[in-house]
Amino acid sequence: MDFSRDRRLDAILETFQNDFSLSQLIVTVLSEPRYGSHPTVRDLLANTDGIVHAFSLHKSSHSKLLDWASDAVKEECAGEIRELVKVESGWHFSALHAKSEQIENFRIEEMALKIEADAPRLWALLDVLLSARMTKKAQVKSGGDVVMSGGVPEEWESEDSEYWAQVDDLEGIIDGITGNQVSRAAKLDFRRQALITLRKVVIVSILKKSTNQKANSLSGMLGLFLHSTHAPEKVIETMAQIGLSISVDAIHDAIHSLSAQSGRALQCLGQSLLAAYAYDNFDINLKSTVPTAQKSVDTLKHLTSGLLFPLQHGVTLDDLKCSYELWKKSRINPYAESCTAKTWKDLLAIHQESHHPSNLSRRDRFNSWKFLQDLCHHGPAYFAQFKSQIRDPDVIDQIPVVKTPVVAASAMDVNNSTVAGNIQAIEKLMAQGYDLLS
Incomplete structure (x- = not known):
C-alpha cells in the first residue's frame, strides 16, 4: 500500500470539505472554455470510460448513471432520425x-x-x-483500461x-x-x-x-x-x-402516376421511329367464379405483353431506310435483281484467319478459352486457383456493351397463338407507341 499517496489523497479531500466541493471543481473545469486545454481537463477526458465505470460501482449512483446514459443515447438517436427524415436525405x-x-x-x-x-x-x-x-460485456481493469x-x-x-x-x-x-x-x-x-x-x-x-x-x-x-x-x-x-x-x-x-409516365415514355420512344418492339403471350387464371357440374367456366385468360426499347450503338433513321434495297433482292419479289444467294457458310469468311503462335484457329482458341473458363468457375474447387491465369479471348469486332432501357407496354387482351392474333397484337402494340389509342 502506498501510504504517501493515501496521505496526499486525504489532504486533497480535506480541502474540499469547506466551501468548494470536488463535484463543483470537476463541473467548473469541464464547463469553462478557458480550461479546455488544461492538462487536468485533458486527463479527465482521456479517462472518461474508467471514471464512468467507477461511478457505476456505487449502487447509489448506478440508477442515476443509467438514466443519464439512457437520456443521452435517446437524444442522440432522435437527432439522427431527425436528420434522416429531411427532404435532402432522399x-x-x-x-x-x-x-x-x-x-x-x-x-x-x-x-x-x-x-x-x-x-x-x-x-x-x-x-x-x-x-x-x-453481445460481449465490457469490463474495466484497474487503471481504467x-x-x-x-x-x-x-x-x-x-x-x-x-x-x-x-x-x-x-x-x-x-x-x-x-x-x-x-x-x-x-x-x-x-x-x-x-x-x-x-x-x-x-x-x-x-x-x-x-x-x-x-x-x-x-x-x-x-x-x-x-x-x-x-x-x-x-x-x-x-x-x-x-x-x-x-x-x-x-x-x-x-x-396511376407510373402508368402515365410509362405512357408518355412509350409515345416518345415510338414516335422517334428508333424503337424495337417485342411481345409475348402470358396466361392468367381468373378464379372469379366457382364452376359447377351444370355450368363450367373457363377461367384461363390468354393475354399478350409488350416491350419497347431504343435501338443502340448510334443507329439513325437513315440506317433504317433499307426496305427498298431488301425488296430488290428478296426471293419473294418477282422482279428481284438476280444475285447469288448467301448461306451461313459465307459468314465464316468475313474475318480472315491469321497465323497464331499456338497454331490454333480463331474458333479453336475461343473453344479452349471457354473450356478453361467453365472448368475454373464451375468445375472442381481445385481449379479455382487458376482463375487469374486465364486471359481474355482475342477481340475481333467487338460490339460495345451498353445498358438498354426498356419500357413496358400495357398488357393486351389478345391471344397471339393465331395469325390473326399476331397481327392484332402488332397493331395494338404499334398503336401504343404512336398514341393512336387516345
Missing part, C-alpha cells in the same frame, strides 16, 4: 408523383450504407439489440446455426459475393449478418415514417411489391398500420 416518396427511376434505382444495400453513414450511433445500437445473445469479455454459449451457437441453415433466400446473394469459395460456417455468418442488416433497415424505416410520413421510401416500395403479388387489401392495410407499407389508396395513386 428518403421521401410521393405516391402522387412516383417515378419509375425511384423503383429501378432502389437498393436495400445502398439504403443500409447510407443509414449507417448518416446515423452511426443508431445503427450500432440496433446492431447490439438485434444480436443481444452475442476497458476490455471485452464474454461470448456466445455453445448451445446458443448450435441453435443459431440450425436456424440460419434453414434460411435459403440469401444463398444466391452470398455465393455471388463470396464466389462460392467459403466454408459453411462462413456462409451461416453471412446469412446472419445480411438478415440483421435487412431488419435494421426495416426498423429505421419505421422510425422515420413515424417521425415524418413523407419519409416512406421503403414502405412505398413494399406497398408496390405487395400490390404486384396480388396481396389482399387487408394484408396491405395491416402492413400500412405497422409502417411497412403505404395505404391501398396511396398505392393506386402511385400506379
